[in-house]
Amino acid sequence: MKEGQHSWLSIVWFCLICNAFVLVSSQPLALNCNSKGGKDEDGRKWEPDEKYLKSSNGSTLVQAGYQDPSLLSKIPYMNARIFTSLATYEFRIKSEERYLIRFHFYPSGYSKFNISNSYFSVTAGGVTLMKNFSAEITCKALTQAYLVREYSLAPSDSKTLTITFTPSKNYTNSFAFINGIELIAMPNLFGMTGMVGLGYLKEIDVSLENLQAMFRLNVCGQTIPPSKDSGAMYRIWYNDDPYIFGSTLGICTGAPKDLKIDYGKSLRSTAPEDVYRTARSMGEDAGLNTKFNLTWIFQVDANFIYVVRFHFCEFVYDSPNQRAFNVYINNKSAQVAPHPVDLIDWTRKKGAPIYKDYAVHVADGPGDAMILIQMTPATEMKTQFHDSLLNGVEIFKLNDGNKNLAGRNPHPSSMLLKAVTEQERSFDTKSDNNNAVIAGAAAAFVLVALTVLASRKRKQEAGVEAHTSSWLPVRGNSHSNESKDGKSHNSHALALAQGLSRHFFISEIRQSTKNFDDSNVIGVGGFGNVYKGVIDGGTKVAIKRSNPTSEQGINEFQTEVDMLSKLRHKHLVSLIGFCEDGGEMCLVYDYMALGTLREHLYSNEEAHLSWKQRLEICIGAARGLHYLHTGAKYTIIHRDVKTTNILLDEKWVAKVSDFGLSKTGPEMNQGHVSTVVKGSFGYLDPEYFRRQQLTEKSDVYSFGVVLFEALCARPALNPKLPKEQVSLADWARHCHKKGTLEEIIDPHLKGKIKPECLKIFADTAVKCLSDQGIQRPHMGDVLWNLEFALQMHGTTEASTEAE
Structure with a gap:
């Protein structure tokens, strides 16, 4: 072979090797465990996992016996690989690159394996991601059929990433399982971040930390599927409705269709454009806006530091000092006057996305560990409009000093199954009031009560009058609820509920239903007629109007508001709000398009x-x-x-x-x-x-x-x-x-x-x-x-x- 040909072939082989390396390390990798691969419902390709599996003496290939209706795609969830002993996956990666790892778990029935016995640990690159983890317990606690865990590993010097699954030795017949794994090289979207409450006296270089993505929300927008995420990272951006609490839910606003979202020097991979086209604000009533907070509550693992990332984009105002607001995290000042959030002052133009990171330590304590986000107008700045705004939010957990990201399993409360026989199971209906109630209405209720108290305390300290409005007397043919001074004797529970649901004025209800037009009646019940309505410029709702001649209607109204204000569950109709105004009693619910x-x-x-x-x-x-x-x-x-x-x-x-x-x-x-x-x-x-x-x-x-x-x-x-x-x-x-x-x-x-x-x-x-x-x-x-x-x-x- 001639010397020139030899050199040319060497170059070709070198390029092929490099290309193969790039395919593994740079292109998004999606593995469907125990499968020949295929495409999911979004058209994304998943490949088999076998060639990346390096150690798996106890590996078993199984299929799920049942597809839960909530599964959006059979791939990757209907196939699983089960490990009864330590098993490792190995991937070639680029050194100094940050990698996103995503695990998919579907704790279903798998032939001879009892999913209740599945407890295991997962490590990746020397970082403990999960420890004695039970996908079944976690899914039951969250009332979900499947689970996605996402992590972002800091850059390292290694050119190999090893992911290890280890069945727990603390449980009999324990095993590990996995349905799908994603590995994606991602830009390092993190930098120096100051600790909330300490200003910049203590900063963390998050770019060097390992993270777990805990929450990712498209505020007031629809869920953004992986196929529509930016940066080819296949993230899901969920709607924020389950997390919004407070004395009002605010209103949803959208950017004009002709407004261009201009990222400027910002990375488009930070968040997709759709995140910046919707936002939750407080509304146009400046007087009311100064008396409440926009509030979100998130349940997290205790004894970790979290990075809270706020995504902002001003698409209404175009001058500084038109809208400025304060941000608090766990009742500590994150961004407040005299340096509040003023998006136009920060970006200098409308339609320019920007994000801000804040770090907060969440310690252990009574009840559930939580992150509480609150926003309120910065009245001290004497802005033109008193309002707050949020487009998106992400929350990341940072590893502790031992390179650990693992939290505890949710407490096995009364929501969890206990196996009795192969064909008969029962739920433990006895609950311990000292235990954390996972995803329970009581927990949400307590958290909101704490939120309201903390909000009032902070406002009083800041010299702002606390909003303590109570219910107007319940009107109707019954006078048993009013005293001679016109005050309601039963207003306590309803006033409390007002902190959990939106309070509508009768003018809003009449506008929504075209003044209770008969053509909008979609149902009739003992309480009264049910009308179809539209609020906030396009959201369909069902509005139940009390029959003024119904004596029972008053009690039902109070029970419905008090009950549903505290309950949030996928299979319970959500109460959006209520109206007790102008002699009317109305209840506003999510619209159920397909009826009864x-x-x-x-x-x-x-x-x-x-x-x-x-x-x-x-x-x-x-x-x-x-x-x-x-x-x-x-x-x-x-x-x-x-x-x-x-x-x-x-x-x-x-x-x-x-x-x-x-x-x-x-x-x-x-x-x-x-x-x-x-x-x-x-x-x-x-x-x-x-x-x-x-x-x-x-x-x-x-x-x-x-x-x-x-x-x-x-x-x-x-x-x-x-x-x-x-x-x-x-x-x-x-x-x-x-x-x-x-x-x-x-x-x-x-x-x-x-x-x-x-x-x-x-x-x-x-x-x-x-x-x-x-x-x-x-x-x-x-x-x-x-x-x-x-x-x-x-x-x-x-x-x-x-x-």
Whole structure:
């Protein structure tokens, strides 16, 4: 071979090696564990993980037996690799490059492996990311089906990154598992950051730290999927609604369509443009804005330092000192007058994104560790407008001195499953008040109460009058709620609730509903008419207006506001706010585009729900009811469970609604509460009717009727039928006992339900309808059986049902 040819070939081989190196180290890498790879729902390509797996003597390849409805894509979640001993992945990387690592976990049923035994640790590049970690416990606590953990590793001198999975030795038969891994080279978006409360007396060089991404929010905007993220980092930016609290939620605003977002010298990879096109502000009422804060609350791990990154973009004003505001983190000054946030002063033009980082230490203490963000107008600056604004927020946890990022598993509270037998499980309904309540309404309520108190204290110290407005007297035909001086005796609980929900004026409600135009009526109930409305320039809502002649309406109004103000759950209808103004009582909810379950069961002749849809809706409703029974500080009994109170959003997600008759309180923890019988005929618990003692099993009985309605597609009561068939509960139990149940199921379902699935479902419904409450299952048992029924259906879905 000639010398020139040899040199040329050497160059070619060198280039090929370099290109291969770049593919591994620079291009985003997505591994679908135990799979040949493929594309997810966003069209992103995932490849097999085998060639990166270096040590895996105890590796087992498994598939999930059930696809949860909330999974957005089968890839990477429906395949998993299980490790019963230490296992390592090895990746070639570029030295001095920062890398983003993302882990995907779906704690489902995997053949012979009991997911409850899965406890393991994960290290990467010598950093402990997880320790004795349980994906199942974490998902249950967050009421999620799957989990994504994201980390950003600081640059190092190494050209190899090793990720190690180690099953915990503290638990019997423990194993590790993983569904998907992402490895992405990312720009170093961090620098020097000052500690909140210490100014710049103490600074941290975050560019040298290992981080865990805890929260990433697109404030007042829609969730931004990975495919629309900037910088090819495939991040998800979630909506901030679950985290916003305070005396008002503020208003959502959007940038003009013709406004160009000008990044200037800022990196586009910091955040996508859509983050900067929406924002949450306080509104146009300057007087009101000086009396409350925009407040967000985040639950975090104690004993770590966190970096809170605020994303700002002013798209309304164009001059300095038009809008300036103070920022507080955990009641410490982050950016306050005389140097408040003044975006135009900072950027010198409209439509220019900017972000600011602040570090805060979160110590251990009573209750849940949290990060509290508050914003309030900087009135000292005598600005033209008194307002605050936020476009996006990210929160990162920094590793401690031992290169550790691992937090503790959420406490295994009453939300978690306890295995009893292979086919029967129950939920522990006893909660320890000394334990942290994970994702519970009580925790949110306590945090908000602390927020309000801290806010008032800070404002008083700053010389600002604290906002302590209370409710106006409840109006109507009843005078029992007012004293002679016109003050409300029952305003305490409602005033407290005002700190948790938005307070609408009647003028806003009338404008939203076109002055309660009959064409906007979408429902009628015992409380009054329900209207479709539009608020904040385009957000659809459902507005329930009290019938002024209803004596019961006052009590239902108070119960609904007090109850739903404290509750946030995927399967409960969210209360946006209320109006007690101008002699009117109105409740404002999220708009449920697809209406009630009842409408789709036997009031809609054009389309019929498939069996899978009915199962998923029943599971969603069961989750909501189980949360009421066990997830809050005190047991909450709905007392009016029926198909008209199970609503469906545009994605067919079921949400329990109408809490006007609900009961709660410490007396529930004694097993029952004596109360007047209320509810809907056909759904009433016969034991409750006889003894007037309400228990959580009363809801279970009503839900049993709902289950048979879903199966048979007929009302709970039908007087037109023969006497023995009038009550669906009685007739269904009779047919089940005689073995003729298949004769009364919805004709549209016949031949489309596998016998094993039908048996599980029917047996569960019959147990719910037991005469004595003690013989009925807990809602946790019901939920598990329904999920098992859906799993059985899913195994033969293709052959039994055309979806």
